[in-house]
Amino acid sequence: MNFQHTFDDRSWAAATAAGWHRCLDALVMLANEQLPEWPDNGAELREFYREAFDSN
Numbered sequence: 001m002n003f004q005h006t007f008d009d010r011s012w013a014a015a016t017a018a019g020w021h022r023c024l025d026a027l028v029m030l031a032n033e034q035l036p037e038w039p040d041n042g043a044e045l046r047e048f049y050r051e052a053f054d055s056n
Contacts, residue, residue, distance in 0.1 A: 003020070003024070005020060010053075013049065013053050014046045014047075014049040014050040014053060015046055017045075017049040017053075018042055018045035018046045018048075018049055019042075021045050021049075022038070022041070022042065022045065026038070
């Protein structure tokens with residue numbers, strides 16, 4: 001399955017990807033009948049995606 005989110009301002013790419021990453025993690029937990037956990041990993045995810053997008 002592919003998930004796409006289109007937006008006009010590339011400067012938001014890393015933050016948007018990190019946000020979706022966290023939300024999709026929570027969705028997986030709910031689908032598995034678990035209470036969603038929200039680890040404080042937003043900054044780490046933004047950096048991960050910033051590096052991933054900058055390498056392209």
